[in-house]
Amino acid sequence: MLNLSYNILTTLEQFPGKNLHVLDIQSNLLQGPILSTCLNPQIPNPPQFLKLFLISENKLTGNIPSLICNWSSLIVLDLSRNSLSGTIPECLGNFSDSLKFMNLQMNNFYGKIPDTFMYDNQLRNLFLNDNQLEGSLPRSLANCSSLEVINLGNNKLTDAFPHWLASLTRLQVLILQFNGLHGSMPNSIASCNFSALRIIDLSRNELTGPLPTKLFQNLRAMRDVPEETYTGSKFFWTGRDSFSYDEDPTYVNVTTKRSELKLVKTWAIFTAMDFSNNLFCGHIPEELGELISLQALNLSHNNFTGPIPPSYGNLVALESLDLSSNKLGGRIPSQLTNMTFLEVLDLSENDLVGPIPNGKQFDTFENDSYSGNLGLCSFPLSKQCDNQEGPKPPGPMFVTHEGTSAIPFIWKVAMMGYGCGVVLGLSIGYIVFTTRRPWWIVRKIERDWQKNVTKWIRRNGKRKN
The missing domain is CATH 1.20.5 (Single alpha-helices involved in coiled-coils or other helix-helix interfaces)
Structure with missing residues (x-):
């Protein structure tokens, strides 16, 4: 094991041996192509036993060398947060039976994602977000039955919603934000499972139509009370054939409480749903009120109509609720005051009317939570409701005659x-x-x-x- 992370290295002059199992040189100042900076091209088959290769947060450029595909024992490959470019080699989908963690996020990769993931591989975490990848989502991802996290956000992917990923029974995090996903989510999605899903982010796409109600009935991980245990992948070298990873090198970003939240490790005990900035329409499903462990819900900037379901009062763990910039009407249900953990509420730019509920968390929200709803009245707005004026003090009883x-x-x-x-x-x-x-x-x-x-x-x- 060789750990040179968090230094100011600019190059690695000599590759440190064929029998190396762990090479950690992340967070340095390494520059140039991987092949000339970190690997010795004169060694035809460098470390056959290398299991962890961590080289994130440097200034590397160029392509991913195909030499990496010879490392058939690799478990963790982390090339994230560099300036690497080019296409992703096709061999990365099937070069190692033991690969569990692949992180290529925040680079400049372009082209299509390889559709070469072999059946029943060990891949658990796949991070390809924040690149310039395009085309469709590779259908061979359905072969990765151990996948727990998929983050393909902030790319140029164009496809329909990948309902076929529901076959991945261990999938906990699905982030597809800021792509070109389009079309409606068909009613056939009702047969999908997604039972382990805890975070789903489809924001900033072009998805249309109503939300399929039965989808939410299958999200069992969001319906159950969360256990405060971390079940994600953890690896690091502890002996000849034993690995454990004590510090997860990954994080996922979710937008909640009007800001972007970085979740390191804790994504396994956090639940969030973000369908904002799409073209969804119709009523927002009442079934969402059954997801009692949900902590963040964002349906803003769509075309939803109808009332806010009173069943949302059952979301007692919710900390952030954003339904802004839709066409919702009717009154705000008084049942929403049951959400005692609610810290951020945004119902602005809708067609809501009537008195705003009071009590508990609703006494802490300010005007901007309700702006753009001309029919709303009572605290915290200055507009008072006609039917909510307090009883007038008794005056002298007079009988007047004409x-x-x-x-x-x-x-x-x-x-x-x-x-x-x-x-x-x-x-x-x-x-x-x-x-x-x-x-x-x-x-x-x-x-x-x-x-x-x-x-x-x-x-x-x-x-x-």
């Missing part, structure tokens, strides 16, 4: 009560003195009346004298 001044209702009630009391008192008095019953009341009243009358006569008599 042509008369307002009479306080409370005084009218008092006057009615007073009048009723007078009438009731006079009625009782009349009955008592007419029937002379009960006698003790009559007698008491007569005695008091006679006494008062006598006092009045005496008082008046004294005044006259």
Whole structure:
């Protein structure tokens, strides 16, 4: 094993032996073609036992030498993040029965991807993203039954959605963003599995038509609660015939929370779906609400119509939801407040109406989450809803009549009560003195009346004298 990584080497003057198993010279300043910089062309069959060849993050140029195809014991090939160009040799699809990791990303390769992947090979991770590759996706990828990660994003590929990849039962990450994929996703895709898929990115293509609803019913890895364990490929040399890789040299980029997130290792416990910037139409499927482990969902910049399904409130693990720039209508379902982990919400540029739900995470979102929806109202917008005005404080109860001044209702009630009391008192008095019953009341009243009358006569008599 020879590890010269993270130095400032500009060339490797002599290839270090035929029996070398691991050569790690990544993150240096190596320049020029691989053949003259790192390999000794005078050795006809350099290291037959080389298993890991890591030369990423340098300044290498030129083509991939066909000499590499002689390394039949190779497990990891990492030529990423250089300035290599030319076409990818056809032999890279079948030169090694043991190759598990191929990383050619972020170079200048062009032409077609070799369609020479042999049946039942050991390839687990394939990174060809950020090049200038064109043409169709090679159908021989379906032979790679151990594939876990496919990243072909940021190329010039033109093809329909590769539903035939559903036969790869271990596939966890599928990134095809920023290509020329076109056409609709046919209903026949419903028979596809994709049961292990955790990250799917089809953004910035030209895919059309409605989303096939049964596709989401088959995404079992997104429906189950994720386990916080890393199950991806790990390799490094620990002995004569034993390999383990403690630090994954790869990462995948996903767009979430309005920014690009680099996932190193953690892609195996992260779930995301990005179908943004396409031409999809129709209603967004309710079945998406069954993917309870989904953490990022982006359906923005399409032509989706109809309401937001209330079932999205079941996405309790969701941290980022972007449905902006569609033609969605109706009200925002109050069930969305159940998404207590939601950090970023973008519903802007739609036709949503009615009050914005409040409570929990929805109390933290600002105006830009809802801009471009003229029918929305209530917090955090300044526009208030007519049917959401709070109850007015009780004022004095007035009864108004045409042509008369307002009479306080409370005084009218008092006057009615007073009048009723007078009438009731006079009625009782009349009955008592007419029937002379009960006698003790009559007698008491007569005695008091006679006494008062006598006092009045005496008082008046004294005044006259």
